Amino acid sequence: MSYVNALYHIVFSTWNRKKMLLPDQRPVLFRYMAGIIESEGVRLLAINGVGNHLHILVDLPATVRLADLTARLKRSSSLWMKKDGRFPLFEGWGKEYFTATISHRDKPAVIRYIQQQELHHGVLSYENELDRLLTGAGLTRVGAT
DSSP, X not given: OOOOOOEXXXXXXXXXXXXOOOTTTHHHHHHHHHHHHHHTTOEEEEEEEETTEEEEEXXXXXXXXXXXXXXXXXXXHHHHHHHHSSOTTOOOBOSOOEEEEEOGGXXXXXXXXXXXXXXXXXXXXXXXXXXXXXXXXTOOOOSOO
């Protein structure tokens, strides 16, 4: 039997980083996305976000490609949100996304970080947050996400 520990922190934003995800809309969106994630056989560890982006932490099995999961999440949720009627401001997701692998040791801290997004973004913009995440992963931003 194979054992895989592949924890991924996924972040993606709304189109042009517009604040389109209202606070009362987010819980239903997160439940919808949780259903997509779980239907792929992926274990969802945390999901949360603010008006212009969201964070997801998953434990990805070896049978699921990260790029495929992210594309399905963005495509399915975008179509659903545009048809549903509860997301009148939503225009779509941005083209790109950020992902970093997370060690098992860091999992509790990343879960807390994701759960505290509203508090966190009271003092830090998405752009500053993204720069910090990229720097932590040894990367730099080149253009819009």
